[in-house]
Amino acid sequence: MERRNVGILGATGMVGQRFIQLLADHPWFNITWIAASDRSAGKPYAEACKWKLDTPLPARIAQMILQPNTPEACTTELPRIIFAALDADIARDLEPRFATAGCAVISNSSAFRMTPDVPLVIPEVNADHLAVLEAQATRRTSGGYIVTNPNCSAIGLVLPLKPLEELFGIEKLFVTTMQAISGAGYPGVASLDILGNVVPYIKNEEEKLEEEVAKLLGTASTTAFQPAPIAVSAHCNRVAVIDGHTECVSIKLRKPATRDQILAAWADFQPLHGKGLNGLHLPSAPIFPVEYNADDTRPQPRLDLMRGHGMTTTVGRLRPCALFDWKFTLLSHNTIRGAAGAAILNAEILAVLGKLDFRDFPPMKFGQTAEVLVPA
Numbered sequence: 001m002e003r004r005n006v007g008i009l010g011a012t013g014m015v016g017q018r019f020i021q022l023l024a025d026h027p028w029f030n031i032t033w034i035a036a037s038d039r040s041a042g043k044p045y046a047e048a049c050k051w052k053l054d055t056p057l058p059a060r061i062a063q064m065i066l067q068p069n070t071p072e073a074c075t076t077e078l079p080r081i082i083f084a085a086l087d088a089d090i091a092r093d094l095e096p097r098f099a100t101a102g103c104a105v106i107s108n109s110s111a112f113r114m115t116p117d118v119p120l121v122i123p124e125v126n127a128d129h130l131a132v133l134e135a136q137a138t139r140r141t142s143g144g145y146i147v148t149n150p151n152c153s154a155i156g157l158v159l160p161l162k163p164l165e166e167l168f169g170i171e172k173l174f175v176t177t178m179q180a181i182s183g184a185g186y187p188g189v190a191s192l193d194i195l196g197n198v199v200p201y202i203k204n205e206e207e208k209l210e211e212e213v214a215k216l217l218g219t220a221s222t223t224a225f226q227p228a229p230i231a232v233s234a235h236c237n238r239v240a241v242i243d244g245h246t247e248c249v250s251i252k253l254r255k256p257a258t259r260d261q262i263l264a265a266w267a268d269f270q271p272l273h274g275k276g277l278n279g280l281h282l283p284s285a286p287i288f289p290v291e292y293n294a295d296d297t298r299p300q301p302r303l304d305l306m307r308g309h310g311m312t313t314t315v316g317r318l319r320p321c322a323l324f325d326w327k328f329t330l331l332s333h334n335t336i337r338g339a340a341g342a343a344i345l346n347a348e349i350l351a352v353l354g355k356l357d358f359r360d361f362p363p364m365k366f367g368q369t370a371e372v373l374v375p376a
Protein backbone atom coordinates (compact mmCIF):
# COMPACT_ATOMS: atom_id res chain seq x y z
CA MET A 1 0.00 0.00 0.00
CA GLU A 2 1.53 3.36 -1.08
CA ARG A 3 1.74 5.96 1.74
CA ARG A 4 -0.91 8.65 1.35
CA ASN A 5 -0.68 12.24 2.56
CA VAL A 6 -3.19 13.16 5.27
CA GLY A 7 -4.21 16.25 7.22
CA ILE A 8 -5.56 16.70 10.76
CA LEU A 9 -8.18 19.31 11.67
CA GLY A 10 -8.27 20.04 15.40
CA ALA A 11 -4.69 18.71 15.63
CA THR A 12 -3.91 20.36 18.98
CA GLY A 13 -6.81 18.86 21.03
CA MET A 14 -6.98 15.59 22.98
CA VAL A 15 -8.12 13.60 19.96
CA GLY A 16 -5.85 15.56 17.60
CA GLN A 17 -2.85 14.60 19.74
CA ARG A 18 -3.83 10.92 19.54
CA PHE A 19 -3.96 11.28 15.74
CA ILE A 20 -0.42 12.67 15.77
CA GLN A 21 0.77 9.84 18.04
CA LEU A 22 -0.94 7.01 16.13
CA LEU A 23 -0.09 8.35 12.65
CA ALA A 24 3.56 9.23 13.42
CA ASP A 25 4.83 5.87 12.10
CA HIS A 26 1.77 4.69 10.21
CA PRO A 27 2.65 2.45 7.25
CA TRP A 28 -0.14 3.78 4.97
CA PHE A 29 -0.54 7.46 5.97
CA ASN A 30 1.83 10.44 6.23
CA ILE A 31 0.88 13.70 8.01
CA THR A 32 1.56 16.66 5.70
CA TRP A 33 -1.01 19.24 6.90
CA ILE A 34 -2.33 20.27 10.32
CA ALA A 35 -4.80 22.93 11.46
CA ALA A 36 -6.63 23.99 14.63
CA SER A 37 -8.38 27.26 15.58
CA ASP A 38 -7.49 30.71 14.27
CA ARG A 39 -5.64 31.21 17.59
CA SER A 40 -3.16 28.51 16.56
CA ALA A 41 -2.85 29.18 12.81
CA GLY A 42 0.65 30.28 11.78
CA LYS A 43 2.32 28.85 14.92
CA PRO A 44 4.63 25.82 15.08
CA TYR A 45 2.73 22.83 16.51
CA ALA A 46 4.96 22.61 19.63
CA GLU A 47 4.11 26.22 20.52
CA ALA A 48 0.35 25.96 19.93
CA CYS A 49 -0.23 22.56 21.57
CA LYS A 50 -0.07 21.51 25.23
CA TRP A 51 1.16 17.95 24.53
CA LYS A 52 -0.51 15.62 27.07
CA LEU A 53 0.48 12.15 25.90
CA ASP A 54 3.06 9.87 27.48
CA THR A 55 5.15 9.45 24.32
CA PRO A 56 7.37 12.28 23.04
CA LEU A 57 5.92 14.72 20.51
CA PRO A 58 7.47 13.63 17.18
CA ALA A 59 10.19 16.16 16.22
CA ARG A 60 8.95 16.55 12.62
CA ILE A 61 5.43 17.43 13.79
CA ALA A 62 6.70 19.77 16.52
CA GLN A 63 8.12 22.03 13.82
CA MET A 64 5.14 21.88 11.43
CA ILE A 65 3.21 25.15 11.07
CA LEU A 66 -0.54 25.05 11.78
CA GLN A 67 -2.41 26.08 8.64
CA PRO A 68 -5.59 28.16 8.19
CA ASN A 69 -8.57 25.91 8.93
CA THR A 70 -10.63 26.23 5.72
CA PRO A 71 -9.81 24.93 2.23
CA GLU A 72 -10.60 28.38 0.87
CA ALA A 73 -7.86 29.97 2.98
CA CYS A 74 -5.41 27.17 2.28
CA THR A 75 -2.09 28.33 0.82
CA THR A 76 -0.18 25.02 0.87
CA GLU A 77 -1.16 21.76 -0.82
CA LEU A 78 -4.19 20.27 0.89
CA PRO A 79 -4.14 16.46 1.25
CA ARG A 80 -7.22 14.57 0.03
CA ILE A 81 -7.63 12.75 3.33
CA ILE A 82 -8.58 14.85 6.36
CA PHE A 83 -8.95 13.43 9.88
CA ALA A 84 -11.23 15.80 11.81
CA ALA A 85 -11.28 16.20 15.62
CA LEU A 86 -13.48 19.27 16.07
CA ASP A 87 -16.34 20.14 18.40
CA ALA A 88 -19.67 19.44 16.72
CA ASP A 89 -20.63 23.12 16.23
CA ILE A 90 -17.35 23.84 14.45
CA ALA A 91 -17.44 20.55 12.49
CA ARG A 92 -20.92 21.41 11.19
CA ASP A 93 -19.42 24.41 9.39
CA LEU A 94 -15.94 23.17 8.47
CA GLU A 95 -16.32 19.50 7.51
CA PRO A 96 -18.65 20.12 4.52
CA ARG A 97 -16.17 22.71 3.21
CA PHE A 98 -13.45 20.08 3.02
CA ALA A 99 -15.82 17.52 1.45
CA THR A 100 -16.84 20.13 -1.14
CA ALA A 101 -13.18 20.81 -1.89
CA GLY A 102 -12.73 17.10 -2.69
CA CYS A 103 -11.47 15.62 0.59
CA ALA A 104 -12.42 12.38 2.31
CA VAL A 105 -13.33 13.81 5.73
CA ILE A 106 -13.01 11.15 8.42
CA SER A 107 -14.74 12.72 11.36
CA ASN A 108 -14.90 12.19 15.11
CA SER A 109 -17.61 14.69 15.87
CA SER A 110 -21.32 14.06 16.32
CA ALA A 111 -22.28 16.77 13.78
CA PHE A 112 -23.20 14.43 10.90
CA ARG A 113 -23.30 10.98 12.58
CA MET A 114 -27.07 10.64 12.23
CA THR A 115 -27.30 12.32 8.79
CA PRO A 116 -29.06 9.91 6.38
CA ASP A 117 -26.32 9.82 3.71
CA VAL A 118 -23.35 9.82 6.13
CA PRO A 119 -22.00 6.42 7.21
CA LEU A 120 -21.43 5.90 10.94
CA VAL A 121 -18.94 3.05 10.93
CA ILE A 122 -16.97 0.59 13.03
CA PRO A 123 -15.19 -1.63 10.46
CA GLU A 124 -15.72 -4.83 12.51
CA VAL A 125 -19.43 -4.07 12.85
CA ASN A 126 -20.90 -2.41 9.75
CA ALA A 127 -18.29 -1.80 7.05
CA ASP A 128 -21.07 -2.42 4.48
CA HIS A 129 -22.63 0.93 5.52
CA LEU A 130 -19.73 2.71 3.77
CA ALA A 131 -21.51 2.17 0.43
CA VAL A 132 -23.93 4.96 1.39
CA LEU A 133 -21.22 7.62 1.09
CA GLU A 134 -21.64 7.34 -2.70
CA ALA A 135 -25.05 9.04 -2.24
CA GLN A 136 -23.47 12.26 -0.91
CA ALA A 137 -23.81 15.23 -3.26
CA THR A 138 -20.13 16.19 -2.96
CA ARG A 139 -19.08 12.69 -4.04
CA ARG A 140 -20.68 13.33 -7.43
CA THR A 141 -19.03 16.75 -7.89
CA SER A 142 -15.58 16.83 -6.27
CA GLY A 143 -15.26 13.23 -5.07
CA GLY A 144 -15.20 14.39 -1.43
CA TYR A 145 -17.35 12.93 1.34
CA ILE A 146 -17.83 12.63 5.11
CA VAL A 147 -17.55 9.37 7.09
CA THR A 148 -17.96 9.33 10.87
CA ASN A 149 -16.99 7.10 13.78
CA PRO A 150 -19.31 6.74 16.77
CA ASN A 151 -19.35 8.37 20.17
CA CYS A 152 -16.55 7.06 22.42
CA SER A 153 -18.95 5.08 24.65
CA ALA A 154 -20.92 3.66 21.72
CA ILE A 155 -17.84 2.08 20.06
CA GLY A 156 -16.74 0.10 23.11
CA LEU A 157 -20.31 -1.04 23.69
CA VAL A 158 -21.25 -2.05 20.16
CA LEU A 159 -18.19 -4.28 19.60
CA PRO A 160 -19.33 -6.97 22.12
CA LEU A 161 -22.98 -6.43 21.17
CA LYS A 162 -22.42 -7.16 17.46
CA PRO A 163 -21.85 -10.96 17.69
CA LEU A 164 -24.70 -11.27 20.21
CA GLU A 165 -27.06 -9.36 17.89
CA GLU A 166 -26.06 -11.61 14.97
CA LEU A 167 -26.45 -14.89 16.84
CA PHE A 168 -29.29 -14.26 19.30
CA GLY A 169 -30.81 -10.83 18.53
CA ILE A 170 -30.95 -8.07 21.15
CA GLU A 171 -34.34 -6.81 22.30
CA LYS A 172 -33.40 -4.43 25.12
CA LEU A 173 -30.28 -2.92 26.54
CA PHE A 174 -29.57 -1.01 29.74
CA VAL A 175 -26.14 0.63 30.10
CA THR A 176 -24.50 2.76 32.78
CA THR A 177 -21.22 4.43 31.81
CA MET A 178 -18.31 5.68 33.94
CA GLN A 179 -16.50 7.96 31.51
CA ALA A 180 -12.94 9.26 31.78
CA ILE A 181 -12.16 12.99 31.95
CA SER A 182 -10.08 12.95 28.73
CA GLY A 183 -13.44 12.38 26.99
CA ALA A 184 -14.27 16.02 27.71
CA GLY A 185 -11.22 17.30 25.79
CA TYR A 186 -8.58 19.66 27.22
CA PRO A 187 -8.79 21.43 29.68
CA GLY A 188 -12.19 19.72 30.03
CA VAL A 189 -13.87 19.37 33.44
CA ALA A 190 -12.52 21.66 36.18
CA SER A 191 -10.43 19.76 38.77
CA LEU A 192 -12.66 21.06 41.60
CA ASP A 193 -15.67 19.48 39.87
CA ILE A 194 -14.17 16.02 39.29
CA LEU A 195 -11.49 15.18 41.90
CA GLY A 196 -12.98 12.77 44.47
CA ASN A 197 -16.28 13.07 42.64
CA VAL A 198 -18.77 11.58 40.14
CA VAL A 199 -20.80 13.87 37.87
CA PRO A 200 -24.04 12.14 36.79
CA TYR A 201 -24.53 14.18 33.63
CA ILE A 202 -22.70 14.56 30.29
CA LYS A 203 -24.54 16.85 27.92
CA ASN A 204 -26.25 14.99 25.01
CA GLU A 205 -24.27 11.81 25.77
CA GLU A 206 -27.19 9.52 26.65
CA GLU A 207 -29.08 10.54 23.52
CA LYS A 208 -26.01 9.91 21.32
CA LEU A 209 -25.40 6.48 22.83
CA GLU A 210 -29.04 5.43 22.43
CA GLU A 211 -29.44 6.49 18.78
CA GLU A 212 -25.97 5.48 17.58
CA VAL A 213 -26.31 1.87 18.82
CA ALA A 214 -29.43 1.50 16.66
CA LYS A 215 -27.77 2.98 13.54
CA LEU A 216 -24.60 0.88 13.96
CA LEU A 217 -26.47 -2.40 14.42
CA GLY A 218 -29.04 -1.53 11.76
CA THR A 219 -28.96 -2.18 8.02
CA ALA A 220 -28.00 0.02 5.08
CA SER A 221 -29.14 0.14 1.47
CA THR A 222 -27.21 2.14 -1.15
CA THR A 223 -29.05 5.32 -0.14
CA ALA A 224 -30.28 5.08 3.47
CA PHE A 225 -30.09 3.37 6.87
CA GLN A 226 -32.66 1.34 8.80
CA PRO A 227 -31.98 1.41 12.56
CA ALA A 228 -32.03 -1.86 14.52
CA PRO A 229 -35.21 -2.22 16.64
CA ILE A 230 -33.37 -2.32 19.97
CA ALA A 231 -34.65 -0.40 23.01
CA VAL A 232 -31.66 1.29 24.66
CA SER A 233 -31.61 3.11 28.01
CA ALA A 234 -28.33 4.83 28.97
CA HIS A 235 -27.06 6.54 32.14
CA CYS A 236 -23.82 8.47 31.51
CA ASN A 237 -21.50 9.59 34.32
CA ARG A 238 -18.16 11.41 34.38
CA VAL A 239 -15.66 9.85 36.83
CA ALA A 240 -12.16 10.76 38.03
CA VAL A 241 -10.30 8.43 35.63
CA ILE A 242 -7.89 9.92 33.06
CA ASP A 243 -8.45 7.53 30.12
CA GLY A 244 -10.87 4.63 29.59
CA HIS A 245 -14.63 4.40 29.66
CA THR A 246 -16.12 1.60 31.80
CA GLU A 247 -19.71 0.48 31.09
CA CYS A 248 -22.09 -1.83 33.01
CA VAL A 249 -24.50 -3.49 30.60
CA SER A 250 -27.69 -5.57 30.97
CA ILE A 251 -29.23 -7.17 27.85
CA LYS A 252 -32.42 -8.98 26.95
CA LEU A 253 -31.92 -11.33 24.01
CA ARG A 254 -34.53 -12.43 21.44
CA LYS A 255 -33.33 -16.08 21.57
CA PRO A 256 -31.99 -17.78 24.72
CA ALA A 257 -28.21 -18.06 25.02
CA THR A 258 -26.06 -19.89 27.55
CA ARG A 259 -23.03 -18.35 29.22
CA ASP A 260 -20.73 -20.61 27.15
CA GLN A 261 -22.46 -19.58 23.92
CA ILE A 262 -21.96 -15.89 24.73
CA LEU A 263 -18.29 -16.40 25.64
CA ALA A 264 -17.79 -18.38 22.42
CA ALA A 265 -19.49 -15.63 20.39
CA TRP A 266 -17.00 -13.07 21.73
CA ALA A 267 -13.97 -15.37 21.33
CA ASP A 268 -14.91 -16.15 17.70
CA PHE A 269 -15.56 -12.52 16.78
CA GLN A 270 -12.81 -11.73 14.24
CA PRO A 271 -14.76 -10.10 11.43
CA LEU A 272 -11.82 -8.43 9.69
CA HIS A 273 -9.87 -11.61 9.22
CA GLY A 274 -9.77 -12.79 5.63
CA LYS A 275 -13.02 -11.18 4.48
CA GLY A 276 -12.99 -9.08 1.31
CA LEU A 277 -9.88 -7.12 2.29
CA ASN A 278 -7.73 -8.32 -0.62
CA GLY A 279 -5.63 -10.29 1.82
CA LEU A 280 -4.54 -7.09 3.60
CA HIS A 281 -4.41 -6.79 7.36
CA LEU A 282 -5.59 -3.35 8.46
CA PRO A 283 -2.63 -2.02 10.49
CA SER A 284 -4.81 -0.64 13.33
CA ALA A 285 -7.16 -3.63 13.60
CA PRO A 286 -6.66 -5.68 16.77
CA ILE A 287 -6.56 -9.45 16.28
CA PHE A 288 -9.34 -9.76 18.86
CA PRO A 289 -11.66 -6.71 18.96
CA VAL A 290 -13.35 -8.20 22.06
CA GLU A 291 -11.43 -10.01 24.82
CA TYR A 292 -13.04 -11.62 27.86
CA ASN A 293 -11.16 -11.45 31.18
CA ALA A 294 -12.37 -14.15 33.59
CA ASP A 295 -10.96 -12.44 36.72
CA ASP A 296 -13.97 -11.16 38.71
CA THR A 297 -12.17 -7.90 39.50
CA ARG A 298 -11.62 -6.96 35.82
CA PRO A 299 -11.77 -5.02 33.56
CA GLN A 300 -10.06 -2.06 35.21
CA PRO A 301 -8.81 1.10 33.45
CA ARG A 302 -5.34 0.93 35.05
CA LEU A 303 -4.82 -2.70 34.02
CA ASP A 304 -6.73 -3.33 30.82
CA LEU A 305 -6.84 -0.05 28.91
CA MET A 306 -4.13 -0.83 26.35
CA ARG A 307 -5.31 -4.30 25.25
CA GLY A 308 -4.87 -4.56 21.46
CA HIS A 309 -2.87 -1.29 21.53
CA GLY A 310 -5.97 0.47 22.89
CA MET A 311 -8.24 -0.94 20.14
CA THR A 312 -9.74 -3.92 22.02
CA THR A 313 -12.82 -3.81 24.24
CA THR A 314 -12.17 -5.83 27.41
CA VAL A 315 -15.26 -7.54 28.80
CA GLY A 316 -15.69 -9.21 32.19
CA ARG A 317 -18.17 -10.26 34.87
CA LEU A 318 -20.65 -12.03 32.57
CA ARG A 319 -23.45 -13.23 34.85
CA PRO A 320 -27.25 -13.70 34.86
CA CYS A 321 -29.37 -10.56 35.22
CA ALA A 322 -32.47 -10.58 37.45
CA LEU A 323 -34.25 -8.01 35.23
CA PHE A 324 -33.06 -9.00 31.72
CA ASP A 325 -31.06 -12.10 30.62
CA TRP A 326 -27.35 -11.32 31.08
CA LYS A 327 -25.16 -8.56 32.46
CA PHE A 328 -21.48 -7.72 32.04
CA THR A 329 -18.89 -4.94 32.39
CA LEU A 330 -16.72 -3.55 29.59
CA LEU A 331 -13.80 -1.15 29.21
CA SER A 332 -12.69 0.72 26.10
CA HIS A 333 -10.01 3.37 25.45
CA ASN A 334 -11.92 6.55 24.69
CA THR A 335 -9.32 8.51 22.71
CA ILE A 336 -7.86 5.47 20.85
CA ARG A 337 -10.69 2.99 20.04
CA GLY A 338 -13.24 5.67 20.91
CA ALA A 339 -11.79 8.40 18.67
CA ALA A 340 -8.49 8.68 16.76
CA GLY A 341 -7.83 4.93 16.43
CA ALA A 342 -11.41 4.41 15.26
CA ALA A 343 -11.06 7.08 12.57
CA ILE A 344 -7.71 5.67 11.40
CA LEU A 345 -9.23 2.18 11.16
CA ASN A 346 -12.06 3.71 9.10
CA ALA A 347 -9.46 5.29 6.80
CA GLU A 348 -7.65 1.95 6.47
CA ILE A 349 -10.79 0.14 5.34
CA LEU A 350 -11.66 3.02 2.99
CA ALA A 351 -8.18 2.63 1.48
CA VAL A 352 -8.67 -1.10 0.92
CA LEU A 353 -12.10 -0.46 -0.63
CA GLY A 354 -10.56 2.03 -3.11
CA LYS A 355 -12.44 4.99 -1.64
CA LEU A 356 -9.28 6.98 -0.99
CA ASP A 357 -8.34 6.86 -4.70
CA PHE A 358 -9.36 10.06 -6.44
CA ARG A 359 -7.93 9.40 -9.91
CA ASP A 360 -11.36 9.66 -11.57
CA PHE A 361 -12.28 12.93 -9.86
CA PRO A 362 -11.38 16.55 -10.70
CA PRO A 363 -8.33 18.13 -9.03
CA MET A 364 -8.83 19.57 -5.54
CA LYS A 365 -10.36 23.02 -5.12
CA PHE A 366 -8.52 24.91 -2.44
CA GLY A 367 -7.31 28.48 -1.99
CA GLN A 368 -10.55 29.73 -3.57
CA THR A 369 -14.14 30.27 -2.40
CA ALA A 370 -16.56 27.45 -3.13
CA GLU A 371 -20.29 26.93 -2.66
CA VAL A 372 -20.47 24.51 0.26
CA LEU A 373 -22.68 21.43 -0.08
CA VAL A 374 -23.98 20.23 3.27
CA PRO A 375 -24.89 16.49 3.59
CA ALA A 376 -28.61 15.85 3.16
Ligand SMILES: NC(=O)c1ccc[n+]([C@@H]2O[C@H](COP(=O)([O-])OP(=O)(O)OC[C@H]3O[C@@H](n4cnc5c(N)ncnc54)[C@H](OP(=O)(O)O)[C@@H]3O)[C@@H](O)[C@H]2O)c1
Nearest residue numbers: 010012013014015036037040085086109152183185186339
Ligand atom coordinates in the same frame (compact mmCIF):
# COMPACT_ATOMS: atom_id res chain seq x y z
N1 LIG B 1 -11.90 13.18 23.86
C1 LIG B 1 -12.53 12.05 23.54
O1 LIG B 1 -12.41 11.00 24.21
C2 LIG B 1 -13.42 11.99 22.33
C3 LIG B 1 -13.88 10.75 21.91
C4 LIG B 1 -14.69 10.66 20.80
C5 LIG B 1 -15.02 11.80 20.11
N2 LIG B 1 -14.58 13.00 20.52
C6 LIG B 1 -14.97 14.18 19.73
O2 LIG B 1 -13.82 14.67 19.04
C7 LIG B 1 -13.91 16.09 18.91
C8 LIG B 1 -12.66 16.74 19.50
O3 LIG B 1 -12.60 16.42 20.88
P1 LIG B 1 -11.33 16.76 21.79
O4 LIG B 1 -11.56 16.02 23.04
O5 LIG B 1 -10.07 16.53 21.02
O6 LIG B 1 -11.51 18.36 22.02
P2 LIG B 1 -10.43 19.44 22.48
O7 LIG B 1 -9.35 18.82 23.28
O8 LIG B 1 -11.23 20.54 23.09
O9 LIG B 1 -9.80 19.96 21.09
C9 LIG B 1 -10.51 20.79 20.21
C10 LIG B 1 -9.69 21.06 18.94
O10 LIG B 1 -10.48 21.91 18.08
C11 LIG B 1 -9.73 23.08 17.76
N3 LIG B 1 -10.63 24.22 17.56
C12 LIG B 1 -11.28 24.94 18.52
N4 LIG B 1 -12.01 25.92 17.93
C13 LIG B 1 -11.80 25.81 16.59
C14 LIG B 1 -12.29 26.52 15.46
N5 LIG B 1 -13.12 27.56 15.58
N6 LIG B 1 -11.86 26.14 14.24
C15 LIG B 1 -11.03 25.08 14.08
N7 LIG B 1 -10.53 24.37 15.11
C16 LIG B 1 -10.92 24.72 16.35
C17 LIG B 1 -8.79 23.30 18.94
O11 LIG B 1 -7.72 24.10 18.50
P3 LIG B 1 -6.97 25.20 19.45
O12 LIG B 1 -5.94 24.43 20.23
O13 LIG B 1 -6.36 26.12 18.46
O14 LIG B 1 -8.02 25.84 20.31
C18 LIG B 1 -8.39 21.84 19.21
O15 LIG B 1 -7.43 21.43 18.26
C19 LIG B 1 -15.23 16.49 19.61
O16 LIG B 1 -16.27 16.54 18.66
C20 LIG B 1 -15.45 15.35 20.57
O17 LIG B 1 -16.81 15.20 20.92
C21 LIG B 1 -13.77 13.14 21.60
